[in-house]
Amino acid sequence: MNTDASMAPLSADDVRRLAEEASASGLYCAEAVLTALAKAQGLESELIPKMATAFCGGMSRTCGPCGALTGAIMGLGLSLGRSSAEQTADAAYSATRELVRAFEAEFGARNCDQLLGCDIGTPEGQAVFRDRQLHRRCARYTSRAAEIAATLLAKDGT
Secondary structure: OEEOOOOOOOOHHHHHHHHHHHHHOOOOHHHHHHHHHHHHOOEEOOHHHHHHHHHHHHHHHHOOEOHHHHHHHHHHHHHHOOOOOOOOOHHHHHHHHHHHHHHHHHHOOOEHHHHHOOOOOOHHHHHHHHHOOOHHHHHHHHHHHHHHHHHHHHHHOO
């Protein structure tokens, strides 16, 4: 894993663009957001998108949380998460709640089926997803989740 602490902090716009580029390269929503947030924190590894893969096709296909939102939560955890039981989780919990509130306020929901208007865990939902080109909507969620999380990290000073 490459970590570069000397790297200048990236703006929320930069992180949004990184997420858009990762998505355009074929990464799914959670993978793209986590990759962008990790890169903004000087972390690069082929393991990073792998950590988020199950959230893209797994959680979202059970009408669970939006993959972009879960990728953003994981990205917050890279910086604000604990590495020992002695540390507090308050910053991570607070930022996660703020992220979810902001995402839900902007998009009206946080679960895939509600955001997309179909259950992508079914063949019928997959057809609706393709026919209505809902990947465009997912791209908006991906960009914005990365941007919101980057803003929260900058506010926290990380």
